Amino acid sequence: MDRLYALRPSAQRVLDVDSSNFETFGNQEGSSYNAHCQDMGFHPLLLFDG
Structure with missing residues (x-):
C-alpha cells in the first residue's frame, strides 16, 4: 500500500468494515x-482499505 500511496498521494482514506x-x-x-x-x-x- 505504501507504493500505491506514493504514486497517488491522498489526503483521505476509505476504510470499509464488513x-x-x-x-x-x-x-x-x-x-x-x-x-x-x-x-x-x-x-x-x-x-x-478502499
Whole structure:
C-alpha cells in the first residue's frame, strides 16, 4: 500500500468494515449462533482499505 500511496498521494482514506459468516459444523471452539443467518459459525469483521 505504501507504493500505491506514493504514486497517488491522498489526503483521505476509505476504510470499509464488513462482516462475514463462516458456517461451522459440530461443536467447534469459538463458533457461536448467528441469529441473522440462523446457524452456528464464525462471524469475523473484515477491514478493507478502499
